[in-house]
Amino acid sequence: MTTPVDLIPLSQQAVRLGAAFAAAGRELHLVGGPVRDALMGRPSADLDFATDARPSEVQQLVAPLGSAVWTTGIAYGTVGVRVDGVPCEITTYRADRYDRVGRNPAVAYGDSLADDLLRRDFTMNAMALSVTGDLAFTDPYGGLADLARGVLRTPGTPAESFEDDPLRMLRAARFVSTLGVRVATEVDAALRTLAPSLARITAERVQIELSKLLLGAAPRAGLELLVDTGLADVVLPELPALQMAADEHGQHKDVYAHTLQVLDQAVDLEDAGPDLTLRWAALLHDVGKPETRAFLPGGRVTFHHHEVVGARLARKRLKALRYSNDLIDDVAKLVFLHLRFYGYRSTEWTDSAVRRYVVDAGPLLPRLNRLVRSDCTTRNKRKAAALASAYDALEQRIAALRKQEELDRIRPDLNGEEIMSILSISPGPLVGKAYQHLLALRMAHGPLGHDRAVSELQSWYAANS
Known part of the structure; x- marks a missing residue:
């Protein structure tokens, strides 16, 4: 019968580290993401370990094994080492306490693997595999069962976990996007209750989690969790603001639902892996609509200049x-265009006009093409076909002009040096x-x-000098 141990291949780096710690009478366990990903059959670039050694x-112990050792995380008990070219991080068992004002704990070391795993964010990240010879699999909080069911639960109570570190709430949404899981009922309830505490987290940490969420396989699911629980009100309020009720005549779409569909379609059009710039542009392309919405006689609704706003x-x-x-410049430009x-x-x-479209887009043209195509969410098949045909025609004209004129490198026929020379x-x-x-x-x-360029320049100069 296949066991969890059979599903977790040990790298040569883990074997070498395990032998060194075993010889010193110390414990060493592969923990967290690498264990979870191995059980899911997913590749993992991380090698994270936990140990009872200080x-x-x-x-x-690691100095003789690695080409480099770093201690940037040593204040939190983490030592890094590069073994056979692979970065490995080894953290001493922790028994921290949080003041629940910031997110950095008062570091305290522990002596128990089970207690260390209890501190972790979710049960599927609270599993460990010993690499010191016995290959014991440790799963005190039911992470394997939760992983099989695709459910995010916390080792302790969700309230305690999220109050200790509110960033874990964003990680929940990220895992929904990247791992295709759902949150347990009690986790969902805690997210809704504790969402305001996310304001304690620095913008840089929020950015990292939002980027990982957006780059996941199912970003829509992660974003819906952010909106449904109120987390988005804290970190991305523009998204729930798109939930504008249609007017009494139903004359415009639910902009929030439209935005998520545009994001889905943009993801489908990617041809070289996840594109963070395109995904942000798809998500934000209509954020100007709430501010520009106007109701006209006859029930019509307008959003004039919402691309500018x-x-x-x-x-x-x-x-x-x-x-x-x-990234800011590129996303803003795509939204504007x-x-x-x-x-x-x-x-x-x-x-x-075609030249101007290409030049204004510049190197963003391929992304603009995908964004514009994604922005068609009509259920009217005839209208959708007409839009696709029109854009096909525009791309064909761009291709023809590019072939004729090196469109991507449009410059005047005379450069600055020539202009100065001709006009003295x-x-x-x-x-x-x-x-x-x-x-x-x-x-x-x-x-x-x-x-002709010289003649045009001289005529212009005569009229403007």
Whole structure:
């Protein structure tokens, strides 16, 4: 009969570490995510261990085995070592107490594996496998059964766990997204009660968990848990704000449901793995609608310029979450541009308009393509087919122009040095204005050629100098 031990392969790094700790009369257990992932048949890049040895002794035991030892986490009992090129983290059993004001505990070491596992966030992360020879599997809180049922439970009471460390509430939503599990009834109740305490967590920690959630296989499920329990009210209030009731005539969609469907469809269109920028853009593309909603006579509803407001709100939220400037700029730009395509459906775009669309999107064009296609959630098959056909046509025109004109590298026919030479002027604002004039001509007419560009430049200069 297959046992849990049979499902957890031991790496050579774990074997070497186990032998060293056994020789010293110490315990060493593979714990947490690596055990859970092995039982799920998932790859894991982590090697996390727990031991009864104190940090100073751990340093002595691992020094002969690794090419590098680091102690950045030693204040919390963790010593890191690179064994055969693989990073491993070894943490002394803990028996901490939390003040429930911050999330950092008063560190206290313990001597019991079961007590150490009791401190962990969820039962499926509170399983251990001894690597010191006997390969004993330890599961004091029913993690294996919960894993088989796909249910998140806490080793102790959910209230105690979440009050000790509110970040665990976000981790619950992350695991719903990444592991495809659901939260137990008592966990759900604790999330709803304790959601406000999430405000104790730093923005940087929240950002890490939200990123992992969004990059999961089922981000929608994780986000729905955040909204349903009130966690999103604390860390991402723009999302529940999209739950606007339709007007009395039912003239516009539930923006929240539409947003989640757009996210699902954007995920389906990814072709090179999870794309955090695209997923954030899909999630935030309509966040400007609550602020711009207006009711008109006859029951019509409008959201004029919601893409402008949405770009501002997206930038504000992502900045508050301490994301990089590059990601903030890219997401805000995608939100701002996501409606541009709909002008193509209503009018016959000139080549100049197509060029402007490509140049404005820049390197974000592939993501913009996916976002715009994802933004079609109509149940009207004829309308959906028309939208898809229109975007196919636009992409074909982009491809044709790109082939003709090196569209991705559109520049004026004359550069700054040539402009100054032809006009006999020095560097200054006038050069920039001349450059922008030639760029506008290039966008409107395609390549001008050198002689025509010179003529256009001289005519412009005569009229503006």
